Amino acid sequence: MRHLLTLLDWTSEELTNNLALAAELKRGVRAREFPTLLSNRQYGLIFHKNSLRTRVSFEVGIRQLGGESMVLTEQDFKLGERESIADVARVLSRYVDGILIRTFRHQAVEELARYAQVPVVNMLTDFSHPCQILADALTIMEHRGQLEHTKVAYLGDGNNVTNSWINLAARIPLDLRIGTSPQTEPDPQLMEQARQAGLSRIEVFHRAEEAVEGADVLYTDVWASMGEKDKTDERRALLRDFQINANLLRYAASDALVMHCLPAERGVEITDEVLDGPQSVILDQAENRLHAQKAVLVQLDRWHNS
Ligand code: CP
Ligand code: NVA
Numbered sequence: 212m213r214h215l216l217t218l219l220d221w222t223s224e225e226l227t228n229n230l231a232l233a234a235e236l237k238r239g240v241r242a243r244e245f246p247t248l249l250s251n252r253q254y255g256l257i258f259h260k261n262s263l264r265t266r267v268s269f270e271v272g273i274r275q276l277g278g279e280s281m282v283l284t285e286q287d288f289k290l291g292e293r294e295s296i297a298d299v300a301r302v303l304s305r306y307v308d309g310i311l312i313r314t315f316r317h318q319a320v321e322e323l324a325r326y327a328q329v330p331v332v333n334m335l336t337d338f339s340h341p342c343q344i345l346a347d348a349l350t351i352m353e354h355r356g357q358l359e360h361t362k363v364a365y366l367g368d369g370n371n372v373t374n375s376w377i378n379l380a381a382r383i384p385l386d387l388r389i390g391t392s393p394q395t396e397p398d399p400q401l402m403e404q405a406r407q408a409g410l411s412r413i414e415v416f417h418r419a420e421e422a423v424e425g426a427d428v429l430y431t432d433v434w435a436s437m438g439e440k441d442k443t444d445e446r447r448a449l450l451r452d453f454q455i456n457a458n459l460l461r462y463a464a465s466d467a468l469v470m471h472c473l474p475a476e477r478g479v480e481i482t483d484e485v486l487d488g489p490q491s492v493i494l495d496q497a498e499n500r501l502h503a504q505k506a507v508l509v510q511l512d513r514w515h516n517s
Contacts (some may be wrong), residue, residue, distance in 0.1 A: 213514040214324045214331040215507055217339045218378040226382050233349050233506035236437040240275065240502070247277030252308040254280040255292065259314040260437045262475065265334045265342065268500040276505055291319065296325055300326035305464060309508060330511035337438060342376040342507065343472045346499035351428060351494055354468055362386040364463065365428035366419055367480050368451045369397030370444060372432045377401045380411035387413045390422025391456045420454045421460040430470040431455050431480045435481050447479065455481040460490070466490050469497060
């Protein structure tokens with residue numbers, strides 16, 4: 212059974228094909244063409260954290276493809292509490308064609324996938340946010356004409372989004388430069404694994420200017436993710452020098468793209484001036500969640516039914 216729990220679940224070729232399918236589906240939407248590739252398919256969505264982009268883009272995308280979705284709330288069942296994760300996975304698999312989940316513990320999603328008889332998609336865990344980075348990759352391709360060898364400077368907290376960038380670098384050649392404090396570096400094992408893959412350069416810098424030097428993309432995310440808002444003050448102290456602002460932007464390539472997965476804490480990890488400035492592509496990223504995820508669901512459905 213194929214799933215999308217992290218980008219490492221898919222090969223380089225599968226990820227590249229996915230981006231091509233996403234671009235094709237996007238052209239279709241622009242032409243008001245909606246191929247019903249998921250007609251009669253049902254999807255169950257589980258959210259243990261807030262969401263704007265992920266929820267709306269998945270629900271709209273599924274409908275555009277002729278399928279239907281339902282959001283399962285804590286009132287319906289408490290995953291792993293009212294009954295085991297394995298039993299939830301087995302039962303849901305008898306009703307729906309895919310289970311989509313956003314939760315805290317990545318291991319819970321792995322367990323769900325282990326027992327599910329239908330594809331499982333990770334809509335974000337504390338560890339990983341693969342759908343976001345697929346949409347970001349599509350955005351970079353649209354704006355730069357290619358993804359390979361893009362010099363991406365990720366500034367800020369080493370979190371689920373950073374981890375997914377590192378996973379992408381294990382599959383697609385990138386020059387990934389992570390600017391963060393020694394206390395907020397991303398998962399060392401993931402970095403090692405991605406370096407072993409031998410495709411990309413992955414470096415960590417403790418000075419923002421060095422990370423950003425000549426970069427094609429400047430990327431950031433909140434410094435305290437969902438579930439760790441109690442760390443807000445501590446992170447602000449550790450990461451204050453890693454804010455993306457007009458001064459830092461000067462160190463990047465003159466046509467560098469500014470990216471943020473959103474939601475943003477304006478004035479904290481990035482200034483309004485840059486977030487709303489001419490180099491920002493944040494709304495394209497948000498839109499591309501729709502197209503990239505539609506491609507993910509179509510691909511998983513093809514594997515499941517072949
Ligand atoms: N970027 C992202 O995943 O947004 P939401 O948390 O609003 O879904
Ligand atoms: N790192 C952020 C991403 C939100 C889309 C979080 O987990 O809250």
